[in-house]
Amino acid sequence: MKSVLKQIDEINKEKLKAVYAIIGTESILIEEVTNALTKTIKNKQKDEMNILHFDLNETSIDDVVFEAESFPFFGGQKLIFVHSSHIFTGKKISSNIKHTPTLLESYLNNPSDFSILVFIAPYDKLDKRKKVTKALLKLSEVIDVTPATEKETVDYLRMYLKEKDFKISKESFERLLQLTDRNLSKAKNELEKLMVYHVEDKVITIESINKLVSKSLEQNIFELNEKVLKKNVKESIELYQDLLHQKEDPIKILALMIGQFRLLLQVKILRKKGYQQADIASILKIHPYRVKLALQMEKSFKQEALSQAHHYLITADYEIKSGKVNPEMQIELFIWKFSSMNE
Numbered sequence: 001m002k003s004v005l006k007q008i009d010e011i012n013k014e015k016l017k018a019v020y021a022i023i024g025t026e027s028i029l030i031e032e033v034t035n036a037l038t039k040t041i042k043n044k045q046k047d048e049m050n051i052l053h054f055d056l057n058e059t060s061i062d063d064v065v066f067e068a069e070s071f072p073f074f075g076g077q078k079l080i081f082v083h084s085s086h087i088f089t090g091k092k093i094s095s096n097i098k099h100t101p102t103l104l105e106s107y108l109n110n111p112s113d114f115s116i117l118v119f120i121a122p123y124d125k126l127d128k129r130k131k132v133t134k135a136l137l138k139l140s141e142v143i144d145v146t147p148a149t150e151k152e153t154v155d156y157l158r159m160y161l162k163e164k165d166f167k168i169s170k171e172s173f174e175r176l177l178q179l180t181d182r183n184l185s186k187a188k189n190e191l192e193k194l195m196v197y198h199v200e201d202k203v204i205t206i207e208s209i210n211k212l213v214s215k216s217l218e219q220n221i222f223e224l225n226e227k228v229l230k231k232n233v234k235e236s237i238e239l240y241q242d243l244l245h246q247k248e249d250p251i252k253i254l255a256l257m258i259g260q261f262r263l264l265l266q267v268k269i270l271r272k273k274g275y276q277q278a279d280i281a282s283i284l285k286i287h288p289y290r291v292k293l294a295l296q297m298e299k300s301f302k303q304e305a306l307s308q309a310h311h312y313l314i315t316a317d318y319e320i321k322s323g324k325v326n327p328e329m330q331i332e333l334f335i336w337k338f339s340s341m342n343e
Helices: 002-012 027-044 061-069 101-109 131-139 150-163 170-179 184-197 206-212 217-229 233-245 250-272 277-284 288-298 303-321 327-339
Strands: 019-023 051-055 078-083 115-121 141-144
Touching (some): 002 027, 027 051, 061 101, 061 115, 150 170, 170 206, 184 206, 250 288, 277 288
Parallel strands (some): 019 115
């Protein structure tokens, strides 16, 4: 992330490149880069007609290259954003739009000095076997906006809070990270909402975080599973009913419950074998934070209880998909059944 922030700083200083490739899925960083480019061009010239947006799902790369090679009508410098840049990936897009990648390859080797071409590729990876992708990576300023690590997220948010002169306690900051899955884009969006709420006192509290930051479905299911394991029937059913009132699909709820119980079992088994958090995350190919939460939770329950709950849920899923039972009722029945089970 340090390199991205440095590149944004260069843009702000009007040290611009002819071609940029913004690659990755961290939406908040994509937004910061595009905002910096837009602001810089606006500061350099008054004519906003030189700021253009194209989408490769709707426009051919041929037309984009033609625009980049055409002189600005009112002089100055063009800033051309190219969204949905799927031509650099292996994605198969059903569209009548025809692209000629060789035209872009030729342009990249000799770009116009009056155009800044910005390709936005919000994808996990590009197809580096393609000639046009190789040319882009070699001949453009690549800005890597892959999802931030947990440390990068923490550092970025703390820096942002300091810049805006807001204060937050360690406990409140941890709660914000927890509710946003330690995802930078989610956390910053929620933080901006909290800043508006605390615009007068500039102190973000845990009460306002709990009040304003919404839990994801996955977080609600994690809490539901914890209540089920503790055999807290009343709170389990209340939370489940809340999810139904929010129009959540009971089949989706069940699938997430199964997945989380499976994870708890896997983590418990691997921990017993001596594996540490980082090793478990690598073996299961999931985010280390999910492993951290699972490790905190599984220690409180016997493997037999986790296994029994997982078995009940698998059976319920089969019966629902076989059309034997009502999906909404089946989860409540599972909660009651598990609560009466002897460990």
